[in-house]
Amino acid sequence: MDHSNRLENLVNKHEHTLYRAALAILGDPQDAEDAVQETYLRYLEKRPELRDSDHEKAWLLKVTANRCKSILRTRRRHPAVELLDVYPAPDTDCRELMEAILALPANQRAAVHLHYYEGYTSEEIGAILGQRPGTVRSHLSRARDALRRYLTEGEEGE
């Protein structure tokens, strides 16, 4: 498979995943688009050898998370466009939950998304975010404290 086909394949396979992750970390649809675009650009630049689909996804998520970090580092403002304005929550409960998640620090939002949505363990999240698993666990723990009222008992543990 040549690289343009491979890129198309990768875009089709992972663009939603990466966009959601970037959105969860950045909370700004425009910045999230930029982060995803830069991720794929990085892929074209590096052309890494990726073992399988899981490896591919983890690599792309890692680059996306790094791009998000860079964007957050230069961004000293609130998101220009509010996420919930672009993607409205279907009901009040969901809106409240999303507002609570968006109020978390970015590193906690990243850990929450990768754990609760993508299903990664703290070790895997640590590898993606470039943090120790213990740090990820502390982010998750603090996020859980903040979101406790939205979590059902069965979901609290890792």
Next chain:
Amino acid sequence: MKKYKEYMDSVKAPDTLHRRLRELKAPKKKPASWTRYGSMAAALALVCGLGGFLAWTGDVNSRTSPIPSYPIGHQESAAEITDASQPDIAIVEPGDVTEPGEKTLGGYDVTGGGVTAHYILPYIEYGDTYGAAETVMDWDIPAGAVKRELTRDEIAALMGGEDAVDTHLDWGGYELTGWAAWYEDGSFWGAYLYGCRGPLDHFEFAVTAGQLPPTCVAYANSVTQEIRGLTVTADGYDGKGGCGRRISFMKDDYGYRFDLTATDTEQAELLVSRLVRRVADKGLELSAVGAAQADGSYTCSVCGRTVQEGAEHVHSNTFIGVGEPCYEDGGASTEPYDPAASGEICGLPLADDPIWRETRAPSPPAQCQSEPPTLRVLCSEGSADGRSSNYEWTYTDTARGEGGSVIACGLHPLDYRDAPSLTTADETVRLNFLDLPDRVSVVCWPDSQWGNTSAASQAAQAGHGEHAYDLTLNEGGWVYEISAQWDDLGRAAYVFHLTKT
């Protein structure tokens, strides 16, 4: 979190993004490094030509006060400026572009006493920050160190005076703040400066004695190069809204780090180059920042409050996140601490540990303390106490009506060169906690790996005794990270350097 999943499932990458992604093309390869200097060479030709023209037309200054010729690495002084006698023609020589340390970014002129001196700025190559980033450590001022804020005048004096700040560093437009810290014995630990002239234009500059200043992230693609006799590590990124440039180096047993965010890449690189040139040539005036406050008070390294000597300083809900500045969302107490009454604070007994009782003064029970208990390591030859600087801790202080959770992110064990140390012939050492943890695990690295934070650790054996844990030592010198877990209180990691002879 079902609702979160449902919400996220409903989010799709927009079509506009999909189209942008499908149209992406692989970026062209960077031009060979020498081509980047084509324009510089052209500019040089123009400068030389112009210089020749001025000389030919009889420009008075060019004949009576020629610009001095300073090789790269030269240290300027007012006297030298006045005594200068050679024309400045060495901005870019053919050999300049062959070695990274010899490249230049051009320079800047300083006029004084009717004489103009030209200072050459070194070119710095930056690695990108797109690759793997590793969390390595965070600011963690040593226990007992004293910290205080620096005034604007002190900052200027530290950097070599107002002239250095404005003319050589070009920091004139930045609002400067900072602090410095000293060890208990009064020796200099480090200083941190923050310059800001806008939301996207700011920098951090740090200097620490004996080691590079702590940082939260290390990038795999950083470029290390020789500049003006220094080994400089540099990396950076370019975004739509601005860029970041970061360098670090050691000079005269002091570590320096400069981390700049700017809207203009060219300006950013000039500022970094100016800083490197200045520090490489002149260093800092560390004596200008004096010492801790005379009355013995100090500024808390976490919340910034002034704490009187002898006063206990407790944080509620303090969180120091990796990669983030510390902030406080709870109150702080500066009430005098009375060890004699400490056992009654929560109405709970002290830990029933004979060794502890024999060798240590009473302390409040672990659940009353705002940080994890000290760990004492005992062997036949003696003992060493270690405090954790890497922990998550929940505490309750009913007497003060305070409580909270604390998370502290400390140095990587292999960067913790001041770790308590013991040398022993014993096979095992005793790990003696004030409050026995529910679980203990230990990893270690050979001490030949000091400073190599990417080195892989090995597991070590820690057996559970009745009142303590026993750690089995490896032969030789090893750095041990002892992680303790209290189910109700949190977890803490302790670092010791233990040598078995």
